[in-house]
Amino acid sequence: MATHDKKARIAVVMPRLSRYGGAESFAWRLSEALAARGHSVDFICARCEGEPPAGVNPVVVGRFGGMRLIKTLWFAFMSERMRKKGDYDLVFGMGNTANQDILRLGGGSISLFWQLSKRAWPKGFARSFKMFRRRISPVNWAIHILDDIRMRRTKRIVAVSHRVRDWTVQAHPHLKCEDIDVVYNRPDLSRFSPVSEEERQRLRSEAGVGAEQVVLATAATNFALKGVRYLIESLTRLPENFVLHVAGGRKPGKYQRLAKQLGVENRVRFFGKVDDMPSFYRRADVFVLATFYDACSNAVLEALACGCRVVSSNLNGSAFFLPEKWVFDDPADVPALAEIMFRVSEEASPAPFEWPEDVSSGLEPYIEMIEQSVC
Numbered sequence: 001m002a003t004h005d006k007k008a009r010i011a012v013v014m015p016r017l018s019r020y021g022g023a024e025s026f027a028w029r030l031s032e033a034l035a036a037r038g039h040s041v042d043f044i045c046a047r048c049e050g051e052p053p054a055g056v057n058p059v060v061v062g063r064f065g066g067m068r069l070i071k072t073l074w075f076a077f078m079s080e081r082m083r084k085k086g087d088y089d090l091v092f093g094m095g096n097t098a099n100q101d102i103l104r105l106g107g108g109s110i111s112l113f114w115q116l117s118k119r120a121w122p123k124g125f126a127r128s129f130k131m132f133r134r135r136i137s138p139v140n141w142a143i144h145i146l147d148d149i150r151m152r153r154t155k156r157i158v159a160v161s162h163r164v165r166d167w168t169v170q171a172h173p174h175l176k177c178e179d180i181d182v183v184y185n186r187p188d189l190s191r192f193s194p195v196s197e198e199e200r201q202r203l204r205s206e207a208g209v210g211a212e213q214v215v216l217a218t219a220a221t222n223f224a225l226k227g228v229r230y231l232i233e234s235l236t237r238l239p240e241n242f243v244l245h246v247a248g249g250r251k252p253g254k255y256q257r258l259a260k261q262l263g264v265e266n267r268v269r270f271f272g273k274v275d276d277m278p279s280f281y282r283r284a285d286v287f288v289l290a291t292f293y294d295a296c297s298n299a300v301l302e303a304l305a306c307g308c309r310v311v312s313s314n315l316n317g318s319a320f321f322l323p324e325k326w327v328f329d330d331p332a333d334v335p336a337l338a339e340i341m342f343r344v345s346e347e348a349s350p351a352p353f354e355w356p357e358d359v360s361s362g363l364e365p366y367i368e369m370i371e372q373s374v375c
Contacts, residue, residue: 008089008374010034011042013079015095017058018049022298023106026185026363027094031056033363034370044082046075059086069139072096076146089374092366093154096146101373103154104366105180107295108167110144116315119332120224120292151175156369158183161296161317181369184318186361187302194307194352195282204283212241214345217284217308219247219277219299227290227313227331228255235264237338242345243267245284247274281306286345290331291316305353309344321356 012031018024027043035041035055048058061078063071079097093100107113114134121127134140151157151172158181159165165180195203209215220226223246231244232255244267246252252270259265274280277299281287287303289312296317304310304321312319313331328340355361 013044015046017045109171117293163317184361192302192305234338
């Protein structure tokens, strides 16, 4: 991309300046790229974790109060104050802030999230209590109000997937699909790539995977939201050589007990935080994301890039890149979930994944829209 002639004062606004976390990593790289192109870049944040990118000036407003509600309102108030004080040519927002010139949406509205994700918890007390806690939480209602304000005030809105765009329009009927741009996250396809069958078998052997085992893999921080319960239940409908590997998450005890109750405890392995995710994907026969809500799962794209067969619920933005036959409707439909995993496991491995040329992705579209806005 050619260097832009006009050098502008730009603010990137997000609660954390950090290299860790999907949205945080994106904001870090965007601010770094803008500074490298000669723009004066401030990063308005509540806290700065580690060294900022070269040429980027952190504007740290702090975290006032011990309650999440106060922290949320404090950041919204102080970031607005810094926005006015900074007299910027352009403000790029990624948080719960009222005013910005460009807003990047990493997910849909909180009200639609409540509606879709409630099915991740079993019917009865667990689901009712979860929904009750959400609805009486003052911070959730503060976020809901801020979300409505920013949707009405922001000049240009960008969603990370067509799914997020559609969810946003559903929650905010005054918007239309053509009002929202779509720019996908793009994983590092040089890091996530297929390996030879010999190397794949070596990785499986090192991980203790039996020669006849069919490895179903998933990655999740929130086990309930990503349907891990239903993946475990689906093992009871699959042949004995089908096993489940789970990366990420915390406190798997409840799910280990469920596996034991169902008699499949020896077929489920929880790996915790996995540093070498490419190898995790390469060992798998089928990567499955039984999610009830996911804006645009990077894991689906990473697994696909590693040559893995991938199935996903249609409640995930990156299911856009999968063949229709690899996408299912209901993560809680255990018989259907078992059927699609078994069927796909018998299919040939996919061809190496190539990013479609007609699908906007990565940093470059954002840099282009920012520089067009300030010219």
